[in-house]
Amino acid sequence: MKEANRLKIDVWRESIDRRMLAWIDSQEPASLYEPMRYAVTAGGKKLRPLLLLLFGEAVGSDPETLFDAAAAIELVHDFSLVHDDIMDHDSLRRGRPTVHAQWDESIAILAGDCLLVYAFRVLSSVPSPHAIAAVQRFAEDIIGVCEGQAYDKAFENRDSVAIKEYTNMIGLKTGRLFALCCELGVLLGQGTPEEQKQARQYGLQLGFAFQVQDDLLDLVGKQEILGKDVGSDLKEGKKTFLILHALENGTPELCRQLYAFLHQKNLDERDIQQVIGLLTETGTLQQTKKVIADALTKARAALEVFRLTPARGILSEVLELVEERQA
Template sequence: MSDFTQLVAQLKRRVDEELLIAAPQVEPRSLYEPIRYFLSIGGKRLRPTLLLLSARTVGGDPEAAMSAAVAIELLHNFTLVHDDIMDHDHLRRGHPTVHTRWDESVAILAGDGLIGLAYRQLLEVPPRYLGPVFRLFTEGVIEVCEGQAFDKEFEGRDDVTLPEYFRMIGKKTGRLITMATQIGAILGGGTEEEVDILRQYGDVIGVAFQVQDDLLDIVESEEVIGKTFGSDVSAGKKTYLMVKSAELPDAGHRRRMREILTAPAVTPNMLLEMQGLFRESGIFDQAQAEIERSYRRANEMLDRFPHPESTRELRDFTGMLLNRRS
C-alpha cells in the first residue's frame, strides 16, 4: 500500500469512529437506529477525507478539523437519505435505503436528525473560526437543497441545457466538495490565498466527480456501485450523458433514446440498449474526456499554490478520484 493509500485509510477510520460517536445509541430508537444503520453500511467518506487533506495541505493538524469533517459527512448522509426517498431508490452502498428498510416517516426524520447532528459537530470548531465556517456550511445546506430541487425539476423537462446542468450539479454535488476544501483550509490555518486556491480546486473536482457519477450509473454493475443499475436513466434524470445526447447529429439515435426515456417502465433490456447507444454515439467517450480534462484542470489549480510541493496529497487525491469505479 502506498503512503497515500495508507493515509487515506487512516483518516477514513478516524472519521468512521467519530461518526458513530456523533450519532449516539440512545432513545428514541426510531430516530437513532436508522441514523446509525445508515452511517455503518459503508461509504467512501470522500468529503471528510478531502476536508482533512485540505487542512494538512495548508500545514494544519487534521485532528483540529475532525469535527468539521464529521459534520460534512453527516450533512452528506442527510442528503442521501432524503434524496433516496424522493428518487424512490431502494439500494445505497449495497444495502436497503432507510425508507425501504423502515418507512418514509422514519427516513424523513432520520435525515432531519442528521442535519442537527451535523451542526452539533460544527459547534466544536475553534471559536475564532465559528463564524466563517458556520456561514459556509449554512450556505452549503441551502445550495444543496436548491441543487436537488433543480434536479427534480429537470426530470420533467427535455430541454435542459449544458449550462443548466452544470449549475445544477454545482449546487447539488459541487457545493459540498468545495465546502470541504474551503473549511479544511480555514481550519488548517491557511491564508486567504490558500483558501481561495483550494476553493477553486474543489469547484473543479466537484464537477468531474458528478459527471463520473452519471457515467458510473449506466456503466458499472450494481455490485460495484452499490446502487440500482441505470437508476438515473429510469428516473428521467438529466445527467451529463442525457444532456449531451440532445446534441447528437444522428436523429435515429436521438429518437430511440427518447422512446426509451418516455416508456411507461424502463426495462433492464432497455437500459442495456441505452448503454449501447451512449457507447456507439460517442457520449461515453465525451464524458470520459470531460472527466479527465476537469481533473487535469484541478491539478493545474494546485500549481498556483504558494508551496506547490505541499499539494502532493491533493494531487494523489485527484488521481484516486480519476480511477474510482464506485
C-alpha cells in the same frame, strides 16, 4: 496510492466514524437515535471529510484538530442521502435497506433532520477563531445543495433540459459540498485567503468531474466492478450529461431514436449497445471524457498555490484515481 498514505487514510476514516458516533451516542429516544446511527454506519468512501483533513494538513494544520469538522461534513452527507432516498423512492443504499425502508418515512424525515442539526452542533463546537465563518459557509453551501436537489427533481418532470442547466445543477448538488469540504480544511487550518479560494476551486472541479464520470460509467463501466447493471440510468430514463449532450448535438433523426430508447421500458443489452452507438455518432463519449479531463486539469492547477507536502501529493493522487476509476 502509496501504502503509507493508504494506511493513514484508513486510520482517518475510522477516526471520522468514531467521532460521528461519539456525538450521536444518546440512547433515548431509541426511535430517533437508532436510525441515525444506522445511517452513519453504512460505510462509504468518506471522500468529503477526507478532503477536509487533507486540505487542513496541506496548510500545516494538525488533522487531529479537524476531526470534528470532518465529522460534521459526513453528517451532512448522510442527512442528504437519507432525505434523497425518500424523495427518490430508493429502497437500497450501499447494499442495505434505506432508512425509510427499514423504519418508515416519518422516522427517516426526522432522523435526517436531526443529523443535519447535529452537523451544525458539531461544527459550531470547533475551538477555532474561524468557527462562525465556518458555520456561515457551511449553511450557504448546504443551501446550494438543496437548490441542486430541487433542480434535479424538477428536471425529472421536464422533457428537455439544456446541458448548461444540467451542469449548473450538478455544480450545486455535488460541487458545492466538495468545495465546502476543501475550503473548510483551509479556513479552519488557518491557510491564506488565496489558498481558501484555490481549495474551493479544486473541490468544485473534482465534484463536477466525479458526477459526470458517474454518468459516463453507468454506460461504459464494467458491470462486475460497478455492482449494478450497466445502463441503469438509461433504463430509468434519467437525463444524464451524456444524453443531454447527444440531444443537443445530434440530428433530429438521432434525437428521435434516443427519445424512443429513453421512453422504452425493459431495455436489453442490445438496446444499450445501440444507444452507445448513437452517443459515439454525436461525439458524446469523446466530449464527455474531455469535459472530465478538463475539470481535473483545473483542479490540478488549483493545487499549485499549496506548498509541496505529502498532503498535496495525496490530493494530486485523488485526481488520478478519479480519472482512472472504472466504477
